[in-house]
Amino acid sequence: MTVQQSLRAASLRGLCGGAVHLPGDPAYDMARAPWNLVVSDYPAAVAYPAYAEEVAEVVRAAQAAGLSIAPQGTGHGAPALGGRLADAVLLRTSAMTELSIDAENRIARVGAGALWGDVAAAAGRYGLATLHPSSPDVGVVGYSLGGGIGWYARHLGLQCNSVTAVEVVLADGTFVRATADSDAELFWALRGGGTPLGVVCALEFELQPIRTVVAGFLAWDGTAADRVLPGWVDWCADAPEQVTSSFRLVDVPDRDSVPVDVRGRRLAIIDGAVLGGEAFAYDVLAPLRALAPELDTVAVIPAADLVRLHLEPEEPTPAYASSTLVSELPEAAIAAIIETAGPRSGSSLTVAELRQLGGALSRPDPDGGILSALDGAFLALGVGLGFEPADWPRQRDDAERFLAAVAPWSTGGTYLPMLDDSSDTRKAFPPDVHARLTAVRRKVDPHGLFMAPHQT
Secondary structure: OOHHHHHHHHOOOOOHHHOEEOOOOOOHHHHHOOOEOOOOOOOOEEEOOOOHHHHHHHHHHHHHOOOEEEEEOOOOOOOOOOOOOOOEEEEEOOOOOOEEEEOOOOEEEEEOOOEHHHHHHHHHOOOOEOOOOOOOOOEHHHHHHHOOOOOOHHHHOOHHHHEEEEEEEOOOOOEEEEOOOOOHHHHHHHOOOOOOOOEEEEEEEEOEOOOEEEEEEEEEEHHHHHHHHHHHHHHHHHOOOOEEEEEEEEEOOOOOOOOHHHOOOEEEEEEEEEOOOHHHHHHHHHHHHOOOOOEEOOEEEEHHHHHHOOOOOOOOEOEEEEEEEEOOOOHHHHHHHHHHHOOOOOOOOOEEEEEEOOHHHHOOOOOOOOOOOOOOOEEEEEEEEOOOHHHHHHHHHHHHHHHHHHHHHEOOOOOHHHOOOOOEHHHOOOHHHHHHHHHHHHHHOOOOOEOOOOEO
């Protein structure tokens, strides 16, 4: 950091009750570290506001100092801002942990620092469920406003379209509560836009009257992938919308939270959830169970427990993820997937995943936000996890190899929340929708105060 940058950042010291950390401060390195330990950035300052009023103070002070702002919650999917934060304030919202459940109206209200595990548990106490992701320590705001493909998605759609209100501090320091009836254009753009239009301080969203669900995973040794993957793809073609599932080739970690029989192995796994009652669910899953899995954990479980179905790590972890939307998976695509990510591929990927889309995800929501539907039958996702920096370049290469294998069947579209590298937002939205988003951004942030992780 230059002397000039240091002087500008120093003007923020003392804000947020002293929770502003500058380079050289004892807590700076801890403050700047996100959940994803691959990311290592050195912002001009790190601020931890606890209230919307403190957010507004930081926004005004940063603008006066000529610094940009990068809002961040958990950093679970830390945005692609590598090397760009030297003139920016990293504004961490993790102290904003408000959480309340209006059971009568089935509405959750959460602060920008709330995590999905906490919200799912709180809603579950009232027999209600959230459209949560596959990990409990993902931030609610980032996931909700990015889109949100959860375990009920094929029946109930994207989480961003269940949002009913967004409270946000804009670039001029003003506080706005955006709803369908107030600041409707901003409300539309916030839900799925993938572009920071301000600092979101709180969300409100609809809850679902779901107390229990049939869910779990079926697991085979990875060598069975050449018969299990085609079987799953065929099953997906006729699967009812009440089921949302995924197929994964997984290097299972050797840790206590994982069943003993599968620790440290390369497995083929089908997991997911079915709505509609136990008998209906077991009938739907019967063709998959007929493939004779080695392990079958499918059972009726509390809906709140579904957030841990994927058994993803819950502690800060080095991670890399990349994805693409796929229109179909014919025999040639299946063969290419097994060749590049199967048990004999030599792939270093921790997870090569195919998420089942379609159903409600394929139908535009007339009351939804900018991302009201997804164009694709599957989402192909490559994930590398590991604490050895020497392995990270190879994991990236193997993720690219996996996605290149399905590229002939790609829709050409992207799902921004599952991209750790910077992309072009024009690949995520139709031209007219992207133009509308750009107009909203120019109106609420005319000078580009908020840093966008993707090209806009």
